[in-house]
Amino acid sequence: MSVLALEGATYRYRGATEAALDGVSLAVEKGRSLGIVGESGSGKTTALRLLLALTTPSEGQVLFDGEPLLRRNSGQARRLRRAVQPVFQDPYASLDPRMRVDRIVAEPLVSLGVELDGARRRARVAESLAEVGLDAEALGRYPHEFSGGQRQRIAIARALVTDPAVLIADEPVSALDVTTRIEVIELLDRLRRERGLSIVMVSHDVSVVAALCDDVLVLQGGRAVESGPTLDVLSAPREPYTQGLIAAIPRLGVEP
Template sequence: MSALLHARDVSFSYRKGAPVLDGVDLALAPGETVGLVGESGAGKTTLLRLLLGLDAPSEGEVLFEGEPLVRRDRATMRRFRRAVQPVYQDPFSSLDPRMTVGASLAEPLRSLGIPGDAQTRAARIAELLTAVDLPADAATRHPEAFSGGQRQRIAIARALAPEPRLLLADEPVSALDTSVRMRVIELLRGLVAERGIGLLLVSHDLTIIAALCQRMIVLEGGRIVEAAETASVLTAPQHPYTRRLLSAVPRLPA
């Protein structure tokens, strides 16, 4: 299956700094769920920014549907934004407190030029809220009325608004209380399975990767050191760095 999004041999350095990424090659196929793991400073968030078109690689290129992602090409970027949507880490800062939830969910529909009158958009907003297990009347309320877990559900609903083919999620549950993390993980698992959406999940938590991702990529110091089916990596890690990550996962006593 051809890649929907492909970071081909990308490297990235901040001005006068050491390389953050070095020769990374990562391809994401439609409907595929991939986990990207590594310790803080490994380059995970920088790679995500390149894949989202927020930064350009110092070397290599990002391809969308087999063609270079040209950030100054407005038509290409609009098509890209419809197909690839982010889910960010902090649900408390990812929503505009001045906007109602309904306005936040309608914003990508307007900004991406998705056709529809007010009635069509209202129906779409109601459908999105139902999809993330929130009541329809949430559309009239502001983010401050919701808990962290509910806000992350709203952020996921907003990402789903333009019917993307791929979600890029950066530590989407790390800011949440332990008690609500699994509910959001289960929500993501169900949405991905039901809608056939691809998912790149950036996380330092291997238990979340194991729950959601078919394939796992391990990043160390800006380089990919291991990439395989998640079950294979977890049961028989090949690289010493991966083995160290696994050894640090807390385990219940027998």
């Protein structure tokens, strides 16, 4: 059974003549990573917003632990927000510059009402930082004191602190240099294996998906045009659109 899924999901923005997402189905399996690729306007961000329950589909449904996600079910929504955590594109913009790292990483625990006393909360925060390769000395520092790669590690630690089942990563390495991209991809892959995490990653860079993701979904104009195991899709794409993406996008240095 999938942890998180879209089933025939369609989303139309108010006043738009065409759907931003049109009848898309996908499944996020436990311990596996799914890459969503496509050009700007293909529906990638809309799909992530649906998976994060930030948007409700116009048609179709979102499934969480095999059950339809019901908008009015507050208990189900709380479970999803703890189990499904985002990692955003820009580590410079996603961390509050006025907050120290200890407060940044603890923020989801506070906002989701996770009941921990001060000592246990500090220990949980320190554990999350250690998992991403940062020591306790980072707790009292501010975001501007870190490199871009370290900031993204802090953002990942913040996502891990609630012990999620799924990470939703929106272009998580696009703002980083090539060497740091590889390091962060390797970190995400290690966390997936060690924690049994599921990962959904949107990327415009096919080589990033090749390096991290078990499965891939190709979107074009809001529709799914190709999907399957990453190696199969990227080594022998059937659709001309997929072939064009592979040929046109700069490589990270990791071949499918």
